[in-house]
Amino acid sequence: MSAEREGAAPSPRLIVVSGMSGSGKSIALHTFEDLDFYCVDNLPAELLPEFVRGAIGKSDLPPKLAVGIDVRSRNTDLSNLPTLLSQAGALGMDPKLVFFDASDGVLLKRYAETRRRHPLSHLGLTLNEAIALERRMLKPLRAMADILIDTSDTNVHQMRRRVIAELDLTSERPVSLLFESFAYRRGVPSDADFVFDARCLPNPHWDARLRPLSGRDREVREYLDAQPEVGEYVAQVSSFLDTWMPRIQADTRSYITVAFGCTGGKHRSVYLAETFAAHARDHGWREVATYHRELE
Structure with a gap:
C-alpha cells in the first residue's frame, strides 16, 4: 500500500468560504473539516479577528481554520472584509478568500430539489429576486477572491476534489x-x-x-x-x-x-x-x- 504523502509541518491557515447560497459552501466546509480544519459557518464578519485570536495558542499545532461568511451575516458590512482579513493576517495567519459560484439556472434547480429557503427570502422576495440581490451584494467579494470555484457543472465528489486541488491540500488530507x-x-x-x-x-x-x-x-x-x-x-x-x-x-x-x-x-x-x-x-x-x- 503506497503511503500517504508526508509533507512539511502545516502553516497557520485561514480559509474564508463565501459565495452564492446553493453553490456548495457547506460541502466545502465539510471537506475542510475532514482535513482537520476547525470550521465555523455563518460567522459575523466583524468577529473574524476575535475568532482567530481565540484559536491561536490553543494547540501545539499551527491552527487551520475555515470560516463561512456570506449574506446570512445580517447587519454586517461585507465591504469591510478586506480589512478584517488583514487583521487576521497580522495575527500570523495566511488568509485566503474562496468564493463559490454557480449559474442562476443551476441555483434555481438546486433550490427546487432541496426545497430549502433562500437566506434573503425573509425580505419577501421571489427566489429569482433573492438570487439577483445576493449576487449584487456579493459582487465585491467575488472580485477580491483569491480563488473562484464555479460549481455549475460539478457533483459533490468533483467539488471536493476541486477544493483540495485548488487549495493544494492533498498533503494535509489524512486517510x-x-x-x-x-x-x-x-x-x-x-x-x-x-x-x-x-x-x-x-x-x-x-x-x-x-x-x-x-x-x-x-x-x-x-x-x-x-x-x-x-x-x-x-x-x-x-x-x-x-x-x-x-x-x-x-x-x-x-x-x-x-x-x-x-x-x-x-x-x-x-x-x-x-x-x-x-x-x-x-x-x-x-x-x-x-x-x-x-x-x-
Whole structure:
C-alpha cells in the first residue's frame, strides 16, 4: 500500500468560504473539516479577528481554520472584509478568500430539489429576486477572491476534489484505515469498502490447542504463517490493496474500511486484519486501526 504523502509541518491557515447560497459552501466546509480544519459557518464578519485570536495558542499545532461568511451575516458590512482579513493576517495567519459560484439556472434547480429557503427570502422576495440581490451584494467579494470555484457543472465528489486541488491540500488530507474482522454468521459489516472471505483457509478451530485462542495470539499466528495457502492469500490480497487503496485515497475519501470474514470471526479473520494493519503501518500509512467485532 503506497503511503500517504508526508509533507512539511502545516502553516497557520485561514480559509474564508463565501459565495452564492446553493453553490456548495457547506460541502466545502465539510471537506475542510475532514482535513482537520476547525470550521465555523455563518460567522459575523466583524468577529473574524476575535475568532482567530481565540484559536491561536490553543494547540501545539499551527491552527487551520475555515470560516463561512456570506449574506446570512445580517447587519454586517461585507465591504469591510478586506480589512478584517488583514487583521487576521497580522495575527500570523495566511488568509485566503474562496468564493463559490454557480449559474442562476443551476441555483434555481438546486433550490427546487432541496426545497430549502433562500437566506434573503425573509425580505419577501421571489427566489429569482433573492438570487439577483445576493449576487449584487456579493459582487465585491467575488472580485477580491483569491480563488473562484464555479460549481455549475460539478457533483459533490468533483467539488471536493476541486477544493483540495485548488487549495493544494492533498498533503494535509489524512486517510484513516480500519481493518476489521467479523464472523459471517453474524452478517457482513455494512460500512466495509472491501470484504475478503477467509473461510477457504485452514481453520485453527480444529486444533484443540488453538481453539481457545484468537488470531492475536502468537501460537495461532505461527500456525497460519506456516500454511502455504495463507501466504498465497496474503500476497494476492496485498497486491490488490496496494493497487487500489491509493486510488480510493485520491478520490477524496477520508476513511477506508477493509473487512475480513471467517466462520467464527476469532482466528483467521483476526489474523488477517492484524497482518494487513501491520503491512499498512510498515508502508507509511499514518492512521491505521483494527476492530475485531466478535472479540470486542
